[in-house]
Amino acid sequence: MSTEANRIAANKLEESLSAYAPTYRKLFKAFKSYPNFKQLWDLIFLIGSNSIKTGALHVDSKPEEILKEVLSSWPGDLLWKLNKEIDDPYQRIDIAKNICSILPQLKSEIGSDLPLAEELKETGFVKLNDLLDQQSLNEMIRFFRDGQYSAQDGPTYLHSVEDIVAAPHSLALATNPQILSIVKDYLGAPPTIVDMSVWWTVPTESNDYGAHIFHRDFDDFRACKLFFYLTDVETDDGPHIFARNTHDPTFCAKLIAEHRLPETQLGVLFSKDSRGIVWPIEQFFSNQISEITGKAGTAFLEATYGFHRGKTPKRHMRGLFQVLYGLIPYPNRLDRFQNVRIDSLPSSCVDTELSRYAARLMISPPNNDK
Ligand SMILES: O=C(O)CCC(=O)C(=O)O
Numbered sequence: 285m286s287t288e289a290n291r292i293a294a295n296k297l298e299e300s301l302s303a304y305a306p307t308y309r310k311l312f313k314a315f316k317s318y319p320n321f322k323q324l325w326d327l328i329f330l331i332g333s334n335s336i337k338t339g340a341l342h343v344d345s346k347p348e349e350i351l352k353e354v355l356s357s358w359p360g361d362l363l364w365k366l367n368k369e370i371d372d373p374y375q376r377i378d379i380a381k382n383i384c385s386i387l388p389q390l391k392s393e394i395g396s397d398l399p400l401a402e403e404l405k406e407t408g409f410v411k412l413n414d415l416l417d418q419q420s421l422n423e424m425i426r427f428f429r430d431g432q433y434s435a436q437d438g439p440t441y442l443h444s445v446e447d448i449v450a451a452p453h454s455l456a457l458a459t460n461p462q463i464l465s466i467v468k469d470y471l472g473a474p475p476t477i478v479d480m481s482v483w484w485t486v487p488t489e490s491n492d493y494g495a496h497i498f499h500r501d502f503d504d505f506r507a508c509k510l511f512f513y514l515t516d517v518e519t520d521d522g523p524h525i526f527a528r529n530t531h532d533p534t535f536c537a538k539l540i541a542e543h544r545l546p547e548t549q550l551g552v553l554f555s556k557d558s559r560g561i562v563w564p565i566e567q568f569f570s571n572q573i574s575e576i577t578g579k580a581g582t583a584f585l586e587a588t589y590g591f592h593r594g595k596t597p598k599r600h601m602r603g604l605f606q607v608l609y610g611l612i613p614y615p616n617r618l619d620r621f622q623n624v625r626i627d628s629l630p631s632s633c634v635d636t637e638l639s640r641y642a643a644r645l646m647i648s649p650p651n652n653d654k
Contacts, residue, residue, distance in 0.1 A: 364614040368502050373533035373554045380506035383611050384473040392465035393636045400462075401469030404508065408531040408587035415460060415512070416453055421581045423452045425514050428482055428603065438493035439596070443482040448605075449624045449646055454480065456632040458607040459639035463510060466585060467609045471506050474641050475609035478503070478617040482514070482605050485522045487597045496596050498527070498566075499559045501588040504610035513582045514603030522597030523575040524586075524604070530569060531590030539568070558591070565591055613645055621645045 370376055404410040416424065428451065433441040448454055457463075458477055467475040501507070517523050529535040533550060540549050552561055566573065575595060576584060580603075586592065594602075610617070624646040629635050633643075640647065 363612060364616065367505055367614075371551070371555050373550075376505050377533075380504075380611065381472065383505060384471070387473040387611065388641070390468075390474040390638050390641055392461070392468055392638055393634075394461045394465055398469065401466045404466060404470045404585055404587065406532075407528040408590035409526050409528050410466065410585050412463065412510075412583040412585065415457060415463075415583050416581055418581075420453045424454065424605075425580060425603070427451045428484075428514060428605075433484070437483075438495075439488040439490075440483040440485045440493075440495070445480055445620055446623055448480045448482050449626065451482075453632060454605065455626075455630055455643065456634075457512060457605070458510070459629065459633045459642055461634050461636065461639070463585065464638050464642055467508055468638065470508055470585075470587070471609065471611060473611055474638055476611065476613055477607055477642050477645065478507070478610040478613060479608040479620055480606065481608075482603070484514075485594060485597055485602045485604070487522075487599060487601065491596050493594075493596065494559065495594050497559050498525075498591045498593045499557045500531075500554070500591060502557060503588065503608055504612055504614075507589070507608060507610040508585055508587050509609070510605075510607040511576075511584050511586060512605040512607075513578060513580055514605055515600065516579050517577050517582065517602055518599075519575060519577060519595075520597065520599035521577075522602035523577045523595050525573060525575050525593050525595055526586055527565065527569040527591040528572045528574070529590070530572060531587040543568070609642070618645060 366379075370379070400410050400412075428443060428447075431443060431447055431451075434444040434447070435442045458480060464475060501509075511524055515521065533554065536553055537547070537550050540547065540553070553563065555561060558565075569591065576582070625648045626643075626646055627648050629639060629643060629647070633639055
């Protein structure tokens with residue numbers, strides 16, 4: 285395009301972005317108190333204009349396309365930083381609601397699984413049964429056992445995301461209609477699979493590995509994870525540990541009041557990922573904490589904004605498959621999937637609008653449908 289054509293197109297786009305301003309205002313309302321709000325707002329217009337030049341946006345692009353483009357550029361990075369920086373749990377809830385209000389409304393084909401979603405909302409945890417038959421489970425375990433690790437982090441050995449997506453049944457699990465329906469109800473919007481991981485944790489004497497210290501995850505303003513064991517896990521085999529209800533600031537505030545602690549302690553309990561806080565989490569939440577043990581194939585959904593950790597295995601190695609569901613495909617998440625390209629969901633998946641949306645970061649064409 286000539287410079288003049290670029291300028292005209294940019295002006296037109298700016299006009300059309302202005303028309304969507306109320307949507308963006310709604311999204312960024314909750315950021316108003318944050319000093320970077322103005323910068324974020326300006327960036328959206330800048331990105332919108334620049335995107336014309338790269339051909340990523342057209343003057344008649346739909347609002348969802350504009351939003352995707354905008355979120356996958358600088359403002360997406362900025363949002364990511366805000367997500368990491370904003371500690372106030374009530375402000376986070378407010379922001380999550382605003383984000384949900386502009387995401388597409390997709391129906392779950394099997395309807396809502398309300399009791400399980402309610403349990404997840406209330407306690408931050410819900411157990412799932414019979415996700416894979418024995419033969420499928422064996423196929424999946426064999427694939428990872430015979431596969432190559434691509435990285436090591438402390439006592440954990442990780443598989444690449446490319447291998448995980450290629451593994452038998454992994455996408456069928458990640459897009460399981462019951463799971464997507466529960467997660468959709470929990471998030472308040474259709475879930476996006478923003479990460480998948482598989483790791484093996486080997487027995488070790490040391491307890492000072494980061495994921496084995498109680499912490500909160502700041503993956504998105506609202507997110508949750510599917511955990512799926514690839515080995516039998518008893519108490520000495522590194523079970524996952526969760527403190528129920530600790531994702532909920534109202535619950536934590538009530539407990540603080542019951543313990544006659546100052547209200548300001550709530551801020552301490554929700555500060556950053558909380559790994560650094562000197563707080564007797566084990567004692568304070570003793571009634572909430574449980575180890576999740578079970579056979580290979582044991583599965584649960586968890587709001588990992590609540591306190592959780594892995595227990596250091598002392599006996600057998602533990603295999604864990606995880607899917608992270610979030611609201612926003614932040615740029616760093618897009619990077620995770622950049623080498624993963626599938627034409628469509630494999631035949632083992634139930635192909636619905638919701639499952640295609642959830643898996644869209646890995647479905648071709650690259651860079652077009654994010
Ligand atoms: O290994 C575990 O069970 C801990 C996992 C964890 O901390 C996480 O996924 O954020």
